[in-house]
Amino acid sequence: MSSEIVLKPSPDAISLAERREQLAAVRTQLAELEAELAQFRAQLKAFEGRYLRQVGVLYAELDELEARITEHEASLYGSDAAKQRAEEAKQRAQESHDAAFGEAREAEEFDPPTSLKTLFREVAKRIHPDFARDDAEQQYFTLLMARANQAYRRGDTEMLQRMLDDHLEINAVVAGETTAAELLRISRQMQHAKRDIASLEMERYTLQGSEIAMMFHDAERAALEHRDLLTELAVSVREQIAEAQRRFDLIDRQINVHGR
Numbered sequence: 001m002s003s004e005i006v007l008k009p010s011p012d013a014i015s016l017a018e019r020r021e022q023l024a025a026v027r028t029q030l031a032e033l034e035a036e037l038a039q040f041r042a043q044l045k046a047f048e049g050r051y052l053r054q055v056g057v058l059y060a061e062l063d064e065l066e067a068r069i070t071e072h073e074a075s076l077y078g079s080d081a082a083k084q085r086a087e088e089a090k091q092r093a094q095e096s097h098d099a100a101f102g103e104a105r106e107a108e109e110f111d112p113p114t115s116l117k118t119l120f121r122e123v124a125k126r127i128h129p130d131f132a133r134d135d136a137e138q139q140y141f142t143l144l145m146a147r148a149n150q151a152y153r154r155g156d157t158e159m160l161q162r163m164l165d166d167h168l169e170i171n172a173v174v175a176g177e178t179t180a181a182e183l184l185r186i187s188r189q190m191q192h193a194k195r196d197i198a199s200l201e202m203e204r205y206t207l208q209g210s211e212i213a214m215m216f217h218d219a220e221r222a223a224l225e226h227r228d229l230l231t232e233l234a235v236s237v238r239e240q241i242a243e244a245q246r247r248f249d250l251i252d253r254q255i256n257v258h259g260r
Contacts (some may be wrong), residue, residue: 056100
């Protein structure tokens with residue numbers, strides 16, 4: 001009767017396999033959160049563009065008209081208070097104009113600075129999927145490249161620098177292909193992934209509380225009632241513009257009468 005010898009994996013091998021599974025789970029969580037946040041950013045970006053085109057340009061027109069009114073008032077009354085109001089209204093008008101028209105112009109003229117291009121190339125040289133040691137790392141490097149591309153398009157120098165620092169730190173501190181080295185490498189990668197998850201969760205919290213996000217959610221609720229919130233806002237602002245135009249015409253006539 002023959003007996004079979006069963007070779008059991010060493011404790012170190014079991015520990016390494018478990019840590020790899022844990023790292024894979026954390027990276028999956030990170031990837032899902034990144035995808036969710038990227039989608040939300042895109043939704044807010046598209047909504048903000050629609051808002052600026054439909055409503056923002058009207059607010060810019062209204063604020064410009066209000067600035068002209070206060071300028072006329074300063075000319076008519078000559079008081080320091082009137083001059084101060086005119087200066088403040090002029091500043092608001094400039095801010096409204098920049099908000100409504102500046103973003104589109106920046107998108108058309110987007111030309112990343114040389115420093116950002118150089119940093120992106122440094123990151124890409126180290127995390128490109130072609131440089132991965134195995135399938136798991138290739139999959140992770142693919143996610144990292146997607147994150148780097150998004151950071152580059154946003155001009156997020158801080159994110160790119162952190163990605164580069166993480167890579168350099170792991171390779172500087174952890175060398176070799178031993179089990180101990182691999183365990184230490186995984187531990188560092190887990191720390192980085194958990195830190196990034198916390199950072200993304202904070203960004204999601206901040207975005208959710210932003211003015212444009214709250215308006216976006218209001219618009220979604222209005223749509224469920226078959227209403228278009230931005231169209232309603234545009235109608236309201238046009239009414240304010242008409243009223244402001246009447247006030248401007250009135251004070252313009254006063255100035256003509258008084259010869260100022």
